[in-house]
Amino acid sequence: MLTALSAMAxxxxxxxxxxxxxxxxxxxxxxxLADRLGVSPSGLTFHLNALEQAGLVSSQxxxxxxxxxxxxxxLGGVIGYLLNDCCGRxxxxxxxxxxxxxxxx
Amino acid sequence: MLTALSAMAxxxxxxxxxxxxxxxxxxxxxxxLADRLGVSPSGLTFHLNALEQAGLVSSQxxxxxxxxxxxxxxLGGVIGYLLNDCCGRxxxxxxxxxxxxxxxx
DNA sequence: TCAATATTTCATGAATAGGTGAAATGTGGA
DNA sequence: TCCACATTTCACCTATTCATGAAATATTGA
Numbered sequence: 001m002l003t004a005l006s007a008m009a010x011x012x013x014x015x016x017x018x019x020x021x022x023x024x025x026x027x028x029x030x031x032x033l034a035d036r037l038g039v040s041p042s043g044l045t046f047h048l049n050a051l052e053q054a055g056l057v058s059s060q061x062x063x064x065x066x067x068x069x070x071x072x073x074x075l076g077g078v079i080g081y082l083l084n085d086c087c088g089r090x091x092x093x094x095x096x097x098x099x100x101x102x103x104x105x
Numbered sequence: 106m107l108t109a110l111s112a113m114a115x116x117x118x119x120x121x122x123x124x125x126x127x128x129x130x131x132x133x134x135x136x137x138l139a140d141r142l143g144v145s146p147s148g149l150t151f152h153l154n155a156l157e158q159a160g161l162v163s164s165q166x167x168x169x170x171x172x173x174x175x176x177x178x179x180l181g182g183v184i185g186y187l188l189n190d191c192c193g194r195x196x197x198x199x200x201x202x203x204x205x206x207x208x209x210x
Numbered sequence: 211t212c213a214a215t216a217t218t219t220c221a222t223g224a225a226t227a228g229g230t231g232a233a234a235t236g237t238g239g240a
Numbered sequence: 241t242c243c244a245c246a247t248t249t250c251a252c253c254t255a256t257t258c259a260t261g262a263a264a265t266a267t268t269g270a
Contacts, residue, residue, distance in 0.1 A: 010257095010258090012258095039259090040259080040260070040261080042259085042260075042261075042262095043258080043259060043260075046257095046258070046259085047258090061266085061267085063267065063268070064266070064267045064268060065267095
């Protein structure tokens, strides 16, 4: 579980997840991700490996491209872990997590 | 937001949060945390600083002890950020986050 | 087979995280 | 005031993370 949290605790990797989630099962090729994020190919691979090892994304070769997509089960699992296991479904925490206008203190 | 995620992406710090959440506003003194976690005083301070800077805990001196408690608003905010901002309230992610029996893949 | 495209692997180096223990600080009681 | 307790600060060291660029690998089409 920690590896999944650590994996998400990086700007580029969080951005990868944000780009992939709306694409659902279709995913996006590594090259497109690299372009949109403005990172080098090898840099992207580094981060994709971290996400894949954490079970947050999966990959599938299609021709000469490699398509990456999110694993919604793991993604939900991480959030559920924080909500249930770590915060014990504390009512105040849960209530705040429903709000969409949160700004860091 | 990233600092909060990074702050939680560490075993000791996650454990601190888990110990503090059920204590609500009462919190726990640093010494008690150090004992329960089996970490050195200076090591504990290091992690408490990270959590406090991320807005996840707050501290208050009471006599010679320093009492730490969680900030449920930030805690909920982090989870809400993942759920709303990062995963766009994706139905599958949300559904999985409600489950309490998740095991890492 | 050759060349072009897409991605990964590898070696290198800088920056940061985090553990340890000694010293410093703040607080209360004798 | 002096001492004990509770916590923080500091210096030091090691391991890890991450960025970079060159070389290697896989795939397709000419």
